[in-house]
Amino acid sequence: MDSAARQSTEAANGDVVQLVANLLHEELRDLIAVYEDVQPLEDWSGFSTLNEFSAFDQQARRLAMGTRILKIKAYARDGTTIYSTDLTQLGDDYSEREDVIHALRGRPSSAITRRDFFISFTQDIQDATIVSSYHGIPDTTGRIIGVMEVYADRTNEFKNLDQEFNIYKGYQLLLLVGVAFAAIGPWVLLTFGKPEQQDAV
Numbered sequence: 001m002d003s004a005a006r007q008s009t010e011a012a013n014g015d016v017v018q019l020v021a022n023l024l025h026e027e028l029r030d031l032i033a034v035y036e037d038v039q040p041l042e043d044w045s046g047f048s049t050l051n052e053f054s055a056f057d058q059q060a061r062r063l064a065m066g067t068r069i070l071k072i073k074a075y076a077r078d079g080t081t082i083y084s085t086d087l088t089q090l091g092d093d094y095s096e097r098e099d100v101i102h103a104l105r106g107r108p109s110s111a112i113t114r115r116d117f118f119i120s121f122t123q124d125i126q127d128a129t130i131v132s133s134y135h136g137i138p139d140t141t142g143r144i145i146g147v148m149e150v151y152a153d154r155t156n157e158f159k160n161l162d163q164e165f166n167i168y169k170g171y172q173l174l175l176l177v178g179v180a181f182a183a184i185g186p187w188v189l190l191t192f193g194k195p196e197q198q199d200a201v
Contacts, residue, residue: 016069016133016150016152017108017133017134017135017148017149017150018108018135020060020063020069020072020148020150021135021137021148023059023063024056024059024060024148025137027052027056027059028056028074028083028137028146028148029137029145030052030055030056031052031053031055031056031074031082032074032076032077032082032137032145032146033052034047034050034052034053035047035076035080035082036076041091044090044091047082048087048090053083056074056083057083057085060072060083060085061085061121064085064121067152068152068153068154069150069151069152070118070120070121070125070130070151070152070153071084071085071086071118071119071120071121071149071150071151072084072085072121072148072149072150072151073085073148073149073150074137074146074147074148074149075094075100075146075147075148075149076145076146077104077144077145077146078095079093079094079095079096079097079100079101079104080092080093080094080095081093081094082146085120085121086119086121099111099132099134099149100134100147100149102134103134103135103136103144103147104136104144104147105136105144106144107136108133108134108135108136109133109134110131110132110133110134111131111132111133112130112131112154113129113130113132114127114128114129114130115127115128115129115130118130118151120151120153125153127155128153128155129153129154129155129157130151130152130154130155131151131152131154132149132150132151132152133149133150134147134148134149135147135148135149
């Protein structure tokens with residue numbers, strides 16, 4: 001996989017996360033505030049029915065609809081998953097996840113992975129190339145109050161890149177064969193193609 005293509009895809013998805021975070025900033029700020037007010041939180045099913053959670057969820061799904069966004073997640077400052085389009089992940093602890101730690105320190109990151117199976121907010125998908133990006137979410141003073149993560153499907157782009165790469169490698173192989181034959185061909189002809197001399201009569 002071409003490194004330039006990887007970097008471009010990761011950067012583009014990072015921009016998507018930033019855009020989503022900007023559009024959902026008010027709802028996310030309210031959701032984080034509610035989470036911090038109800039500590040310690042044990043009833044995540046009840047948390048998902050709060051008005052602040054519902055408001056964020058509706059806006060997140062509206063933004064993702066019709067795009068290649070597969071999942072949106074949000075983490076509080078302590079690394080707890082306070083929102084996911086996959087509700088079974090609510091309350092998961094990511095406090096030791098390197099990407100979350102970096103984002104909380106103001107360093108966004110992205111990664112491309114190949115997934116045999118992935119649960120998106122619309123359907124389950126298989127054999128997909130997915131890019132995930134983490135961005136810290138600042139408050140009005142610039143202090144980071146949480147992290148947003150967005151997963152996007154990039155299977156088709158990388159499938160095309162793989163096909164182009166295989167074609168390119170095929171041309172390279174043909175070129176190498178041609179060069180090798182040009183180099184040793186005369187020697188082969190001289191060594192094995194020399195006609196047998198007839199005995200004088």
